[in-house]
Amino acid sequence: xxxxxxxxxxxxxxxxxxxxxxxxxxxxxxxxxxxxxxxxxxxxxxxxxxxxxxxxxxxxxxxxxxxxxxxxxxxxxxxxxxxxxxxxxxxxxxxxxxxxxxxxxxxxxxxxxxxxxxxxxxxxxxxxxxxxxxxxxxxxxxxxxxxxxxxxxxxxxxxxxxxxxxxxxxxxxxxxxxxxxxxxxxxxxxxxxxxxxxxxxxxxxxxxxxxxxxxxxxxxxxxxxxxxxxxxxxxxxx
Numbered sequence: 001x002x003x004x005x006x007x008x009x010x011x012x013x014x015x016x017x018x019x020x021x022x023x024x025x026x027x028x029x030x031x032x033x034x035x036x037x038x039x040x041x042x043x044x045x046x047x048x049x050x051x052x053x054x055x056x057x058x059x060x061x062x063x064x065x066x067x068x069x070x071x072x073x074x075x076x077x078x079x080x081x082x083x084x085x086x087x088x089x090x091x092x093x094x095x096x097x098x099x100x101x102x103x104x105x106x107x108x109x110x111x112x113x114x115x116x117x118x119x120x121x122x123x124x125x126x127x128x129x130x131x132x133x134x135x136x137x138x139x140x141x142x143x144x145x146x147x148x149x150x151x152x153x154x155x156x157x158x159x160x161x162x163x164x165x166x167x168x169x170x171x172x173x174x175x176x177x178x179x180x181x182x183x184x185x186x187x188x189x190x191x192x193x194x195x196x197x198x199x200x201x202x203x204x205x206x207x208x209x210x211x212x213x214x215x216x217x218x219x220x221x222x223x224x225x226x227x228x229x230x231x232x233x234x235x236x237x238x
Contacts, residue, residue, distance in 0.1 A: 025115075028107060029111075033103055038098050043093065047082065049109060050109070056102020060094045144188065147227055154226040158223065162238075
């Protein structure tokens with residue numbers, strides 16, 4: 001019981017499920033451990049499972065024709081990963097890589113379909129989860145396409161602060177070491193252009209670094225550059 005409560009306390013993008021429906025998920029899924037560097041699935045694999053992060057972190061990536069890897073999403077404890085597609089049997093559009101040793105609950109689509117058939121309120125909660133997933137994708141593409149690389153970078157910094165940030169007075173420290181290469185892969189830019197844009201933000205006193213961690217000093221400036229629409233945190237996340 002204590003283990004189940006600890007899982008309930010760390011829910012991420014599954015907050016849309018009621019406690020009863022979330023318990024249905026926990027009982028149905030099968031626990032697996034995945035070492036760092038392994039893949040939950042590859043782009044093109046049949047989408048027949050969902051994955052719940054009980055412990056650890058994972059990232060969703062997309063490979064371009066030139067071999068560059070774009071980081072689409074980053075997930076942590078409490079998040080559910082998988083193709084948000086009601087038409088079971090589709091193929092994954094992205095790859096999912098485990099970033100650290102992780103404990104993950106695996107939910108087969110056939111078991112998910114059974115839950116949806118047996119519990120109509122569960123079906124409604126699952127539709128809410130799908131809606132959050134789609135809105136997250138839409139807002140990310142909006143940031144990448146409408147306001148250039150500076151807007152995409154500022155949006156990414158805001159999303160990182162919502163996912164990993166900790167307030168310190170008027171500043172927010174992002175307690176994850178994010179390299180310039182990581183940032184370039186998140187916004188589809190070169191590492192050199194990310195270096196240049198970060199230097200500009202430091203000169204404007206919008207950000208700084210503290211022991212390798214990014215510190216956001218002027219959130220309003222970042223929001224202005226990316227034309228922030230003040231989405232809720234479950235949408236505005238990395």
